[in-house]
Amino acid sequence: MNNSVAPILGVRFSTRSFQETVADLVKRIESGQMTHVVTANPEIVMIAREQEKLRTILERAYVVPDGIGIVYAAKWLHQPIHERITGIELLEALMEQANERKWKVYMLGASPESNRSASERLAERYPQAQIVGARDGYFRAEDEPEIVREITSLQPDLLFVAMGAPRQEEWISKYRDQLQVPLVMGVGGSFDVIGGRVKRAPVFWQKLHLEWFYRLLKQPSRWRRQLAIPLFVLTVWREKLKI
Ligand code: UDP
Numbered sequence: 001m002n003n004s005v006a007p008i009l010g011v012r013f014s015t016r017s018f019q020e021t022v023a024d025l026v027k028r029i030e031s032g033q034m035t036h037v038v039t040a041n042p043e044i045v046m047i048a049r050e051q052e053k054l055r056t057i058l059e060r061a062y063v064v065p066d067g068i069g070i071v072y073a074a075k076w077l078h079q080p081i082h083e084r085i086t087g088i089e090l091l092e093a094l095m096e097q098a099n100e101r102k103w104k105v106y107m108l109g110a111s112p113e114s115n116r117s118a119s120e121r122l123a124e125r126y127p128q129a130q131i132v133g134a135r136d137g138y139f140r141a142e143d144e145p146e147i148v149r150e151i152t153s154l155q156p157d158l159l160f161v162a163m164g165a166p167r168q169e170e171w172i173s174k175y176r177d178q179l180q181v182p183l184v185m186g187v188g189g190s191f192d193v194i195g196g197r198v199k200r201a202p203v204f205w206q207k208l209h210l211e212w213f214y215r216l217l218k219q220p221s222r223w224r225r226q227l228a229i230p231l232f233v234l235t236v237w238r239e240k241l242k243i
Pocket of ligand 1: 109137188
């Protein structure tokens with residue numbers, strides 16, 4: 001991605017709005033350009049600061065601002081990012097396009113039950129999109145060549161990988177050149193939400209930008225991961241004040 005980007009703590013984010021992003025991705029898919037979309041939240045930015053491997057992956061990817069934390073950080077750092085783009089919303093918008101254009105879709109990741117129910121739900125909601133393959137995300141390393149072969153032979157237009165960040169980003173980056181899929185995107189826990197296994201925060205919480213807090217209440221084991229949020233805020237302020 002070489003234009004319309006703004007750096008936040010060393011990660012170059014797309015500055016496009018949600019609608020512009022969808023239009024841009026459609027254009028890329030139609031021209032056969034290979035794109036790896038990463039919806040990056042504060043946690044990912046903080047991991048990238050520690051891990052060169054993830055930094056390199058993000059440099060080659062199309063990174064969109066996932067979460068209000070990134071939008072606020074952009075405001076504080078005077079960067080032109082105004083809208084958050086969550087993985088699940090982008091997935092749904094791309095499925096709408098897939099429905100209109102009869103694209104082929106492959107769903108990789110989550111538990112077998114979650115993968116199945118998410119695939120069924122999406123097939124019902126977007127009947128013209130063709131879900132050509134689906135497979136859970138709990139496989140052994142030695143199964144990977146076969147999985148890659150299967151995906152390549154089915155030639156999907158979209159590949160969603162729901163294995164949690166940054167594991168999914170590493171997996172996509174390892175195989176992106178072999179896969180030959182125009183658009184590959186990591187979607188974290190989205191299959192669990194779409195399949196009905198995990199509830200997304202009610203709109204009330206979403207509107208207050210407290211979705212992260214709702215998730216923390218529902219899955220207290222996430223607290224360790226969510227420590228990245230205050231640390232991120234602190235780091236942004238240090239960057240802003242140059243201290
Ligand atoms: N997962 C997977 N394979 C693994 C580990 C996790 O497919 O080896 C799936 C897991 O079932 C869940 C998703 O990855 O559906 C991770 O969800 P989480 O909410 O933790 O991801 P986030 O959105 O925070 O990146």
